[in-house]
Amino acid sequence: MKITEAVKSGRILISDGAWGTFLQQKGLKPGECPELWNLDRPDDVRAIAAAYIAAGADMVESNTFGGNRFKLAHYGLADRVAEINEAGARLSREAAGDHRHVIASIGPTGEILIMEDVSEEEMYAAFKEQAVALAKCGADAICIETMSALDEAELAVKAVKENTACEAICTFTFERSVNGDYRTMMGVSPEQFAEAMLAAGADIIGANCGNGMERMIEIVKRLRAAEPAIPILVHANAGLPKNVNGVDVFPESPEQMAAWVPALVEAGANIIGGCCGTTPEHIKAMKSML
Numbered sequence: 001m002k003i004t005e006a007v008k009s010g011r012i013l014i015s016d017g018a019w020g021t022f023l024q025q026k027g028l029k030p031g032e033c034p035e036l037w038n039l040d041r042p043d044d045v046r047a048i049a050a051a052y053i054a055a056g057a058d059m060v061e062s063n064t065f066g067g068n069r070f071k072l073a074h075y076g077l078a079d080r081v082a083e084i085n086e087a088g089a090r091l092s093r094e095a096a097g098d099h100r101h102v103i104a105s106i107g108p109t110g111e112i113l114i115m116e117d118v119s120e121e122e123m124y125a126a127f128k129e130q131a132v133a134l135a136k137c138g139a140d141a142i143c144i145e146t147m148s149a150l151d152e153a154e155l156a157v158k159a160v161k162e163n164t165a166c167e168a169i170c171t172f173t174f175e176r177s178v179n180g181d182y183r184t185m186m187g188v189s190p191e192q193f194a195e196a197m198l199a200a201g202a203d204i205i206g207a208n209c210g211n212g213m214e215r216m217i218e219i220v221k222r223l224r225a226a227e228p229a230i231p232i233l234v235h236a237n238a239g240l241p242k243n244v245n246g247v248d249v250f251p252e253s254p255e256q257m258a259a260w261v262p263a264l265v266e267a268g269a270n271i272i273g274g275c276c277g278t279t280p281e282h283i284k285a286m287k288s289m290l
């Protein structure tokens, strides 16, 4: 069953939690390419996906967030996009088995179209290359995430829809301004995002990172008001970070975070998981709230 069909049947689905901090726990060093672990440390990567599945997640992402050729070029790995993404999707598929979904991760390229860093054609080709590799090795859906620019996200959604059979999920990262409004770093409002992603062909929209559950409720209300029918996914941080000795610490416990789940569902969310600071314990606590 497709994720959108499961949502339409009335189920609330649970997604997974953070990957970056998990990789660090397993020994990823600053300056190391996280996605290269798909080839060099496959057992550790598969274990992360398996931990979220064991916690009760209905779907799991993949270790491919920075797996586009622009990001991999920083590590001299631009010619290994297919290999790295295929391995990442395969490892999550092995952990998910046949009865859980793999929503393979695609993050921003780090290039800005309006600055003419790259052309639209080059950016589209990079997303296509990554999406095709992910689809080939087991992705059911592609989760385009942490986006802030409409033009870049539109190209990513189109690259997924035009070149794979995967469902396209797209989540933006919104920041709260002093007057309580929400915009991305590039100035996009939740309403502008929702309208543009629907037009581009996204199957599921939502928000990730930047906010804890409390602020995600406000964002989801606006997305739901703008688009009454589309499934909404939320990957919230474990609260707002507190700087402790130069390190960001995410303060919400699994129980504190899970306590927001009913209000988030009430606001219109259909799929709920975590971003920075969340662990399998957070996912387990959210699952038990349903």
Ligand SMILES: [Zn+2]
Pocket (backbone or CB within 6 Å): 208, 209, 210, 237, 275, 276
């Ligand atoms: Zn995050």
